[in-house]
Amino acid sequence: MQEARPSFEDLALALHEHIFAQPQESFANQPWKLVKAIETFARNKRMIIFKENKLILPRQQLQSLQPSPKTIIEFGTYVGNSAIAWGAILRDLHGENVHDCNVYTFELSPVSAQVARDLIRLAGLEDLVHVLEGPAAESLKKLHVEGKVKARGVDMAFFDHWEKFYLPDLQLCEDLKLFHKGSLIIADNTDKPGAPDYLAYVKAGGRGGKGAVRAVFSLIIINKAGGLIYQREFQPGLRKLSTNDYLVLAGTFHGVHAITRSITPKIPISTHLPTTPASSSSNVALSSPSGTSTPTPSVSAYSLPNPGVPATGLESLETDKFRLTCFQTLTGTKFLLFTDPLMANIDVVVKKIYELYSDYVMKNPFYQLEMPVRCEAFDRHLAGWLRGRT
Numbered sequence: 001m002q003e004a005r006p007s008f009e010d011l012a013l014a015l016h017e018h019i020f021a022q023p024q025e026s027f028a029n030q031p032w033k034l035v036k037a038i039e040t041f042a043r044n045k046r047m048i049i050f051k052e053n054k055l056i057l058p059r060q061q062l063q064s065l066q067p068s069p070k071t072i073i074e075f076g077t078y079v080g081n082s083a084i085a086w087g088a089i090l091r092d093l094h095g096e097n098v099h100d101c102n103v104y105t106f107e108l109s110p111v112s113a114q115v116a117r118d119l120i121r122l123a124g125l126e127d128l129v130h131v132l133e134g135p136a137a138e139s140l141k142k143l144h145v146e147g148k149v150k151a152r153g154v155d156m157a158f159f160d161h162w163e164k165f166y167l168p169d170l171q172l173c174e175d176l177k178l179f180h181k182g183s184l185i186i187a188d189n190t191d192k193p194g195a196p197d198y199l200a201y202v203k204a205g206g207r208g209g210k211g212a213v214r215a216v217f218s219l220i221i222i223n224k225a226g227g228l229i230y231q232r233e234f235q236p237g238l239r240k241l242s243t244n245d246y247l248v249l250a251g252t253f254h255g256v257h258a259i260t261r262s263i264t265p266k267i268p269i270s271t272h273l274p275t276t277p278a279s280s281s282s283n284v285a286l287s288s289p290s291g292t293s294t295p296t297p298s299v300s301a302y303s304l305p306n307p308g309v310p311a312t313g314l315e316s317l318e319t320d321k322f323r324l325t326c327f328q329t330l331t332g333t334k335f336l337l338f339t340d341p342l343m344a345n346i347d348v349v350v351k352k353i354y355e356l357y358s359d360y361v362m363k364n365p366f367y368q369l370e371m372p373v374r375c376e377a378f379d380r381h382l383a384g385w386l387r388g389r390t
């Protein structure tokens with residue numbers, strides 16, 4: 001007979017027992033160590049936690065928010081793994097001034113909520129990370145009424161409960177006007193098991209959107225010789241390529257771009273030769289019996305459809321999951337922007353990126369033309385501007 005799988009709550013209780021069987025000093029005030037221990041325990045078990053590799057990008061994004069984030073709300077606590085991580089990030093960012101920072105995390109199951117509270121206390125984060133038991137929407141409304149979360153007061157919302165609640169709970173946040181410009185909204189498992197209604201809504205710009213999809217995934221800059229000089233991702237959860245793959249991508253795109261420019265089809269044009277009299281010296285113009293000029297022979301030639309505009313080469317590539325847009329400067333530098341395929345007004349984004357590049361890379365006295373771009377001010381302004389649009 002097959003053994004019944006332990007329930008979510010059984011696993012949470014087993015984790016609790018496992019952690020508290022160890023000397024408490026080994027985790028006291030060491031949240032990252034506890035996060036690691038939870039992840040090690042969860043390995044090969046049916047415990048759905050937001051694992052360390054997924055934490056990397058939100059952590060980077062939180063670290064680059066200006067001003068530094070203070071309030072995080074989390075939908076779905078379970079054993080408190082991600083809540084402890086958010087608390088640790090805020091504590092790392094604010095040090096001794098962390099007292100006005102808060103992580104509010106919502107959990108339906110009283111058993112899981114209690115396990116999370118115990119682990120949060122063990123990590124020394126009980127003043128910072130608060131577990132609210134019950135349906136997330138009710139807990140959030142209560143926090144709002146109590147004035148603990150205020151309009152424009154949430155720096156990050158993390159959706160990690162049951163996917164069917166993602167959309168209504170996001171809309172509740174919007175109703176309460178919790179987000180400000182630059183707030184981060186992160187959701188796990190949107191593809192699998194999947195939250196299609198939430199994704200469609202976010203891609204359409206949410207309630208504040210004008211139908212515009214705003215996701216910029218990543219940017220690559222290629223120099224005029226086809227060398228990769230910049231590469232950066234802006235969204236969590238993107239599959240990473242190796243450095244070598246990025247170099248190959250840059251070189252290949254550069255080659256394909258040049259080929260597409262050279263094969264741009266030309267259209268035949270008919271050129272009427274100037275009338276050439278049989279004997280120019282006779283000064284007698286050929287004329288038809290009716291007195292009109294004799295039709296002149298036509299010669300076929302080929303030209304670009306709009307000869308004043310040079311052929312550009314490949315400008316965009318699209319799959320059903322992303323669009324690649326290429327913008328080439330007059331000096332041959334290429335900007336490759338990977339975005340959501342439904343994103344509107346990409347030209348505005350590309351223009352702004354080029355502007356930032358001109359201001360913070362080209363005007364940087366230490367930057368050597370055609371070399372890899374390592375300009376902290378460019379990174380910062382780029383991330384800040386893109387974040388302000390999401």
Ligand SMILES: C[S@@+](CC[C@H](N)C(=O)[O-])C[C@H]1O[C@@H](n2cnc3c(N)ncnc32)[C@H](O)[C@@H]1O
Nearest residue numbers: 049050076077078081082107108135136161162
């Ligand atoms: C995937 S787990 C959360 C994992 C957690 N964020 C972590 O990384 O450790 C999802 C949790 O959301 C809780 N949950 C589901 N629907 C909820 C709701 N409407 N309100 C509050 N909690 C909910 C479940 O009980 C479950 O413990």
